[in-house]
Amino acid sequence: MADAVSTQERTVPARIGDSEFDRDTAVTRREPGVYDIDLSAGWTIINAVNGGYLLAVLGRALADALPHADPFTVSAHYLTASTPGPAVIRTETVRTGRTLSTGTASLFQYAEDGTEVERIRVLASYGDLDALPDDVRTTATPPALPPIDQCFGAGDAPEGAPPVPGSSAITGRLDLKLDPSTLGWALGAPSGKGEMRAWFGLADGRDADPLSLLLAVDALPPTAFEMGLKGWVPTVELTVHVRTRPAPGPLRVSITTRNLAGGFLEEDAEVWDSADRLVAQSRQLARVRLG
Amino acid sequence: MADAVSTQERTVPARIGDSEFDRDTAVTRREPGVYDIDLSAGWTIINAVNGGYLLAVLGRALADALPHADPFTVSAHYLTASTPGPAVIRTETVRTGRTLSTGTASLFQYAEDGTEVERIRVLASYGDLDALPDDVRTTATPPALPPIDQCFGAGDAPEGAPPVPGSSAITGRLDLKLDPSTLGWALGAPSGKGEMRAWFGLADGRDADPLSLLLAVDALPPTAFEMGLKGWVPTVELTVHVRTRPAPGPLRVSITTRNLAGGFLEEDAEVWDSADRLVAQSRQLARVRLG
Numbered sequence: 001m002a003d004a005v006s007t008q009e010r011t012v013p014a015r016i017g018d019s020e021f022d023r024d025t026a027v028t029r030r031e032p033g034v035y036d037i038d039l040s041a042g043w044t045i046i047n048a049v050n051g052g053y054l055l056a057v058l059g060r061a062l063a064d065a066l067p068h069a070d071p072f073t074v075s076a077h078y079l080t081a082s083t084p085g086p087a088v089i090r091t092e093t094v095r096t097g098r099t100l101s102t103g104t105a106s107l108f109q110y111a112e113d114g115t116e117v118e119r120i121r122v123l124a125s126y127g128d129l130d131a132l133p134d135d136v137r138t139t140a141t142p143p144a145l146p147p148i149d150q151c152f153g154a155g156d157a158p159e160g161a162p163p164v165p166g167s168s169a170i171t172g173r174l175d176l177k178l179d180p181s182t183l184g185w186a187l188g189a190p191s192g193k194g195e196m197r198a199w200f201g202l203a204d205g206r207d208a209d210p211l212s213l214l215l216a217v218d219a220l221p222p223t224a225f226e227m228g229l230k231g232w233v234p235t236v237e238l239t240v241h242v243r244t245r246p247a248p249g250p251l252r253v254s255i256t257t258r259n260l261a262g263g264f265l266e267e268d269a270e271v272w273d274s275a276d277r278l279v280a281q282s283r284q285l286a287r288v289r290l291g
Numbered sequence: 292m293a294d295a296v297s298t299q300e301r302t303v304p305a306r307i308g309d310s311e312f313d314r315d316t317a318v319t320r321r322e323p324g325v326y327d328i329d330l331s332a333g334w335t336i337i338n339a340v341n342g343g344y345l346l347a348v349l350g351r352a353l354a355d356a357l358p359h360a361d362p363f364t365v366s367a368h369y370l371t372a373s374t375p376g377p378a379v380i381r382t383e384t385v386r387t388g389r390t391l392s393t394g395t396a397s398l399f400q401y402a403e404d405g406t407e408v409e410r411i412r413v414l415a416s417y418g419d420l421d422a423l424p425d426d427v428r429t430t431a432t433p434p435a436l437p438p439i440d441q442c443f444g445a446g447d448a449p450e451g452a453p454p455v456p457g458s459s460a461i462t463g464r465l466d467l468k469l470d471p472s473t474l475g476w477a478l479g480a481p482s483g484k485g486e487m488r489a490w491f492g493l494a495d496g497r498d499a500d501p502l503s504l505l506l507a508v509d510a511l512p513p514t515a516f517e518m519g520l521k522g523w524v525p526t527v528e529l530t531v532h533v534r535t536r537p538a539p540g541p542l543r544v545s546i547t548t549r550n551l552a553g554g555f556l557e558e559d560a561e562v563w564d565s566a567d568r569l570v571a572q573s574r575q576l577a578r579v580r581l582g
Contacts, residue, residue: 073368075368075528077364077366077385079393094412102368118385118386122414123412123413132552132555133554133581134553135551135553135581136551137518137551137552138549138550138552139484139485140550194430236363236391236416237364237532239366241528241555241557243555259427259428259429259431259534259572260429261426261534261535262420262424262534263424263426278552281574283532283572285363290424290426
C-alpha cells in the first residue's frame with residue numbers, strides 16, 4: 001500500500017527538519033509561550049489522532065518555549081479526543097535551571113461556539129542530551145526481533161488475511177514492521193501475551209531524533225490486541241523518558257503489558273536505536289473495554 | 292532503635308485516618324483549591340524531606356480538591372529541595388469527568404524575603420478504585436522476598452556493621468525490612484545489581500491505603516547503592532499508577548534499575564499487597580553522581 005510503495009520507491013530519504021513529521025508537528029508562535037498548529041489528518045488511526053503525534057507536537061512547542069531543547073521526561077494526561085484541524089498550545093515555564101528546565105503545555109481545540117476545549121495537559125523537564133557524559137551501565141538488552149525483511153507492515157497482510165487493523169492514514173506516514181510473533185491478533189489468533197514488537201521508521205526515511213521518539217513510543221498497535229481484546233484502548237496518561245539521542249537508522253520498539261486489572265492496563269515501551277542503545281522508555285496507563 | 296522498639300512494643304495498631312502518616316500529611320484548606328501544611332521533620336532522610344512523603348501530601352490535597360478521591364496516575368516533577376516547615380499547595384482542576392478527574396498541584400515554600408519558591412509540580416488523574424470491575428489478567432508475579440523476620444531494618448545492623456545509611460528520622464516512621472540479598476551496600480559489599488527489595492509498613496501499624504502507596508514507591512534506599520554508587524540520587528520525575536486498593540497487612544516493594552546512562556537512571560517500583568495483588572507501579576528518573 002501507499003507506505004510500502006513509497007518506502008520501496010524512496011531514493012533520497014527525507015532529512016531531520018525537512019520531512020512529513022517535521023512539517024506536520026511544526027508550531028507557529030502566536031505570542032511568547034503560545035503556539036498555533038493545524039493538527040494533520042495524516043497521523044490518524046481510524047478517526048483518532050495518534051497520541052504519540054500529539055505528544056511530539058506538544059514536545060516541539062516546549063522545545064521552543066523552554067531554554068533547553070531536548071525532552072528528558074514528559075508526562076501527558078489525555079483529557080478529550082483530539083481531531084484533525086486547528087489547535088492552540090499554551091505553555092508555562094515552571095522552572096529554569098542550569099541543566100534542566102520544567103514547563104507545562106496544554107493543547108486546546110475549539111468547540112462549535114468557539115470556546116477552547118483542552119485535549120491534553122503535559123508536564124515536562126527538558127535538558128541538553130549532548131551535554132551528558134558518555135557513561136552507560138545497563139542490564140537492559142535489545143528486544144529479540146527478526147530481521148526487518150521478515151517482519152510485516154500494513155501492506156504485507158498475508159493472502160486472504162484481513163487487512164491489518166489500524167490501516168489508517170498513519171500507516172502511510174510510518175514504516176512499521178511488526179514481529180510476526182506479535183501479529184497473531186491480525187490473523188484472528190492472538191498469542192494471549194501482552195507483547196508487541198516492531199521495527200519503527202518514518203515512511204519518508206527521516207531518521208529519529210528526540211522529538212520523533214515521542215511518536216515512536218505510542219505508534220504500535222495496542223498490546224491488548226495480542227491479549228485477545230478488541231476495540232479502542234484510550235491512553236489516560238503516558239510518561240516517556242528520552243535517555244540519549246538516537247543514532248541514524250531504524251528503531252526497534254518493544255511494548256509489554258503485565259497487569260490488566262479493573263479495566264486498566266499499563267503499556268511499557270522500550271525504544272532501541274541502531275547502535276543497540278536504549279534511547280527511550282515509556283509507560284502509559286490505558287483503559288480497556290473488556291470484550 | 293526507636294522504630295524497632297516501638298514496632299515491637301506496639302499493642303494497638305494505628306488506624307487509617309488516625310496515624311502519624313495521616314497527621315503529618317494533613318492539609319488545611321485556606322481557600323478553595325489552596326492548602327497549607329507544615330512539612331514534618333519526621334519524614335526526612337539526612338536533611339532531605341522524603342519525596343514519597345511529599346507526593347502523599349500533594350496527593351491528599353488533590354483528593355480534597357478533585358471530585359474523585361483516589362489517585363490513579365500521579366506524575367511529579369521535583370524542582371527544588373523541600374525543607375521541613377510551612378508550605379502552601381495550590382491546585383487547579385483541569386478536567387472533571389464521570390470516571391476520572393485531572394488536576395495539577397504545586398507545593399511552594401517561602402524564601403527569606405517571603406516570596407514563594409516552587410518545590411514540586413504534580414499532574415494527576417483521580418478516580419474511584421472501588422468502582423472498578425474485579426477483572427484481573429496479569430503475568431506479573433510478586434517479588435521473591437524472604438519472610439519478614441529474615442529481613443533487616445535500620446535497627447538490625449549486624450554486630451560490628453556500620454549503621455544502615457539513611458538511618459534518619461524517617462526510619463522511625465517506617466517499618467522497613469530489607470531483603471538481605473539487596474543489603475550488601477550497607478555492609479560495604481554491593482551486589483552490583485540495580486535491585487532493592489523490602490517489606491514495607493508504617494511503624495505505628497497503620498495499614499496501607501492509596502495515599503500511603505505514594506509514600507511506599509519512594510521509601511526504599513536507592514538502587515544506586517547496590518550498584519556501588521554513593522551519594523544522593525535526587526528524583527527528577529516520578530510517576531505512580533495506583534491499580535487497586537491495598538489489602539490490610541505489610542506491603543512488598545521491589546525496585547529495579549536496568550539502565551544508568553548519562554548520569555541518569557530509572558527506578559521501576561512495584562508494590563504488592565498481602566493478597567498478592569500488584570497494587571501500584573511507579574517509575575522515576577533520577578540523577579546519579581558517578582563516584
